[in-house]
Amino acid sequence: xxxxxVGVGFGAMTIMTYNDLVTAKxxxxxxxxxxxxxxxxxxxxxxxxxxxxxxxxxxxQETLTLITELRTQWLSxxxxxxxxxxxxxxxxxxxxxxxxxIQENYPTLYADILYQELFDEITGTENRITQAKLxxxxxxxxxxxxxxxxxxxxxxxxxxLSPMILYASG
Amino acid sequence: xxxxxxxxxxxxxxxLGLLVGIGCLSTASALPELTGYMVNDWVxxxxxxxxxxxxxxxxxxxxxxxxxxYVIITDNLAGEDLDRYSYLVFxxxxxxxxxxxxxxxxxxxxxxNTTHFYYEFRIEVGRGMEGTVTDSEAGRIARDNCTLWxxxxxxxxxxxEGIEELYNEFKDDPNVVSTIGNPVxxxxxxxxxxxxxxxxxxxxxxxxxxxxxxxxxALRRYRGSFIPLIGIxxxxxxxxxxxxxxQVLGYAxxxxxxxxVTVAGGRxxxxxxxxxxxxxxxx
Numbered sequence: 042x043x044x045x046x047v048g049v050g051f052g053a054m055t056i057m058t059y060n061d062l063v064t065a066k067x068x069x070x071x072x073x074x075x076x077x078x079x080x081x082x083x084x085x086x087x088x089x090x091x092x093x094x095x096x097x098x099x100x101x102q103e104t105l106t107l108i109t110e111l112r113t114q115w116l117s118x119x120x121x122x123x124x125x126x127x128x129x130x131x132x133x134x135x136x137x138x139x140x141x142x143i144q145e146n147y148p149t150l151y152a153d154i155l156y157q158e159l160f161d162e163i164t165g166t167e168n169r170i171t172q173a174k175l176x177x178x179x180x181x182x183x184x185x186x187x188x189x190x191x192x193x194x195x196x197x198x199x200x201x202l203s204p205m206i207l208y209a210s211g
Numbered sequence: 212x213x214x215x216x217x218x219x220x221x222x223x224x225x226x227l228g229l230l231v232g233i234g235c236l237s238t239a240s241a242l243p244e245l246t247g248y249m250v251n252d253w254v255x256x257x258x259x260x261x262x263x264x265x266x267x268x269x270x271x272x273x274x275x276x277x278x279x280x281y282v283i284i285t286d287n288l289a290g291e292d293l294d295r296y297s298y299l300v301f302x303x304x305x306x307x308x309x310x311x312x313x314x315x316x317x318x319x320x321x322x323x324n325t326t327h328f329y330y331e332f333r334i335e336v337g338r339g340m341e342g343t344v345t346d347s348e349a350g351r352i353a354r355d356n357c358t359l360w361x362x363x364x365x366x367x368x369x370x371x372e373g374i375e376e377l378y379n380e381f382k383d384d385p386n387v388v389s390t391i392g393n394p395v396x397x398x399x400x401x402x403x404x405x406x407x408x409x410x411x412x413x414x415x416x417x418x419x420x421x422x423x424x425x426x427x428x429a430l431r432r433y434r435g436s437f438i439p440l441i442g443i444x445x446x447x448x449x450x451x452x453x454x455x456x457x458q459v460l461g462y463a464x465x466x467x468x469x470x471x472v473t474v475a476g477g478r479x480x481x482x483x484x485x486x487x488x489x490x491x492x493x494x
Contacts, residue, residue: 073490152452157347161350162346164350164492165349169489171294173488
């Protein structure tokens with residue numbers, strides 16, 4: 042009798058913990074797609090930005106080319122978090138070089154309403170990406186914590202669940 | 212009945228109370244709870260009349276278009292930066308109706324020292340509003356209508372003009388209008404209790420007082436005293452069900468034991484469960 046009770050209790054605990062772990066993992070994976078969606082939004086803005094800036098500037102061709110190249114690289118990438126983070130850091134550096142250059146050297150462009158709007162859109166997209174990344178990291182931490190603590194560590198081990206990687210910035 | 216059978220028991224109870232108290236204190240830096248008002252000025256930058264006026268404007272806009280505009284003025288971001296704070300509060304409170312996510316949140320983070328005041332401002336745009344209020348639109352309104360005033364400490368004027376301008380953006384757009392109807396039946400009853408906790412509490416309190424009188428009479432007659440006790444229990448459960456934020460229950464108990472209650476403001480509002488993905492503009 043006692044053996045049966047313990048056995049049933051143990052089985053129930055296994056099932057519940059396993060389901061819990063898988064739910065947390067799927068949630069984290071869903072948050073990962075959110076980041077991708079927001080990155081796509083940012084990449085879609087790049088051609089517009091290039092078009093606006095090209096007409097005004099003579100000396101920023103290098104940066105513009107770099108940005109376009111990075112965009113292409115990104116599109117051909119089926120990335121792991123670290124690869125993506127690498128390219129996105131380069132992209133952000135190129136962006137900030139460009140924005141500072143425009144602010145300092147091209148006052149007419151900087152005051153241009155089209156550029157201003159585009160700049161707001163890019164800043165807004167950056168914010169979305171940041172929020173998505175933080176949400177992803179929260180979800181991954183939640184999953185990893187469940188996986189590292191008892192009884193998740195045992196049951197995760199039996200079913201071969203491995204911890205997920207956090208999205209590191211920079 | 213002796214409530215504390217021994218000194219040890221009383222001491223244990225006190226220790227438990229202290230523990231609970233400390234537990235409550237330690238969560239003080241967490242995100243704010245939904246307050247029941249659309250305009251929340253926790254720094255007292257607005258006068259009472261100005262706050263009422265903005266509240267009226269926001270509720271009028273919700274009546275007209277179903278769009279929910281909330282305002283938060285705070286000096287405490289709960290350890291987050293302004294962008295994250297707005298994002299978390301927006302999604303936590305569920306600003307905007309669930310079906311079209313038509314919410315807007317205006318967060319003004321204000322702090323000062325002996326000589327200067329500082330502020331940061333963000334317009335957080337709900338997912339369904341992004342078509343009409345794009346990030347660049349939000350940026351334009353924040354720059355031209357809000358912060359222009361804020362720089363000279365005219366916070367009411369800036370907020371009013373900003374909300375007005377936002378309203379002009381979305382007022383003719385059919386996409387932001389929620390089609391969720393008003394609740395009917397039991398849900399409507401619960402909503403009424405949520406919106407008018409004081410009246411609902413008074414009604415429950417009348418029942419509680421009647422049952423307790425009945426209980427006293429039954430005690431004298433030495434029979435049937437369990438019926439009013441069950442009634443009291445049922446009423447408390449009912450008040451709990453009526454309003455899960457426990458305001459109705461709280462008011463009922465307070466009124467029933469004859470406490471005096473100060474009434475703050477009028478009707479409460481409840482948000483519709485909308486979501487944001489972080490769109491908007493930060494000044």
